[in-house]
Amino acid sequence: MYIQKLHLYQFRNHEKISLEFLKGPTVFHGLNGSGKTNILEAISLFTVGKGLRSATYDEMGMYENDHRSWDIRLQMGDNDLPSINCSIQYRDKKRSNHIQGNPVQSSKNFNEWITLFWLTCEHDRLFIDSSKARRKFLDRMVFNIDSQHAQNLVAYEKLAKERLTLLENGHFNSSWIESIEQHMNEYAFKIYSSRFKIIEHINIETHELDPIFPKFTLSLTGEYESIYKVNTSEEASKIVKEKWIQSRSIDQQRHMTHFGVHRSDLNVFHHIKGNANQCSTGEQKILLMGLVLSFLSYRMKTDERLILVLLDECLSHFDFRHRMVLFKQIEKFYQSDQYLGSIHVFMTGTDRVAFEPLESFATYHEIGQNI
Structure with a gap:
């Protein structure tokens, strides 16, 4: 199971965009301000909560759109499985959710097939942020x-x-x-x-x-x-x-x-340097990614639902060696038979070259300037 198609209409800076994906990780690359994170935000709405920015629904509409209405459509499936179509509409200050064209009570209904997890630039400060931020991350x-x-x-x-x-x-x-x-x-x-x-x-x-x-x-x-x-x-x-x-x-x-x-608080203890908040910015980012990869490994071993993983600017503070290890682990998530569930990883970055080690099995989309 993976995401096959994604359509956005009047969402953030995207007046109308249709994207297709292959089975494998997806890389959105392009200039700052082109709307890469906006696409991740749209995907993040297919679960409980307000998405990765915790924004209001009005804020998600195009600035030029006085009514602030928008649509998101997502198709998932596999080569030997029928497609499942999910959509979210925002009209007249109300959000509605649909599966196979039929209205459903809430975004929780999407979680019958998919769950979501994301990592954004804001999480770079997680270990020095408030305990509330760490509880939210843990939850x-x-x-x-x-x-x-x-x-x-x-x-x-x-x-x-x-x-x-x-x-x-x-x-x-x-x-x-x-x-x-x-x-x-x-x-x-x-x-x-x-x-x-x-x-x-x-x-x-x-x-x-x-x-x-x-x-x-x-x-x-x-x-x-x-x-x-x-x-x-x-x-x-x-x-x-x-x-x-x-x-x-x-x-x-x-x-x-x-x-x-x-x-309550989530404490992360580095075995050499002590509490994570005492580590450098780069060390904290590496610790955080190690935590996330460990979580994903556990999740995929115990749950057969598709998990959508949104990694926004995930390579910041990573040197070449750490990038290669990250890519190797992502490849393992897709190819190892030790996992019960399936995964679709979406990543963003300004430079496509940084993601070239994934070229043999990733889908690349250059997101154009449109603000």
Whole structure:
């Protein structure tokens, strides 16, 4: 399974563009401002969330288009499989999603066949960014494995807001708030478990990385995680519940929830240099790519759905040796029989020459200046 065709209409700077792909990685190359990342953004909308830029739908329409309406159509399949057509339309401030021409409830329906993961220039700062950015990055990986994870996060956040509203209205000891905290406890454990599981598996996959990548270990850190590290699940659940009871007063005073899985952090530890935020910019980018490759290896070994991988300006800070290792691993994803799932990698860069080692099995598209 792979993406065969992509059509954009009045999306960002692309008035109308139709692209066809072969089975293999795809490279979009061209000048800065030509709209390479805009194409990746369009693809990134075929999953839960707002895409790789987290933009509003109005912002995605062409500037010259007063109505800000746009269309995206995507066809996927394989030589021996019937094609699956997916589309997204934005009209009159409303988004609609379709599969085989039939409307579906949400973008989550696309995930029956495909999942998405992306790496953009913004992620170059991931290890020195906020813990929120790292949680979001971690949760994007979890979404690719656990389809319920997004719903668990939404449910937990909704309950946390309801609890805070009750506290601000003076309901400190009601059965209502006790019920909310009990449900928060249940969702928090599901979220923690999914995050912890994927981190464990990624740590195992790092042992298969090419030696050019530094050795590193991932871990979940935070007060919530610390409780589960030193207690049984049953004991930890009771402690967590008591923590929320004890923090009601301070949460009410400061208008925020001080404890829970919404304050967890992803720690990356370089075995020689320590925490990733102490590494140089180039070292951080290499660590990040090693993390992503390890995640993709685990995902493809355990899930048969197609994963679309969007790598925006992925070669920045990479020397020739690291580029060659990256390309070698991408080739392995396509050709090795150890993987259960399939993959379609989309990459962008200004210079086609940098991607020439992929020439034997990649599709190249030069994106013209159109702004």
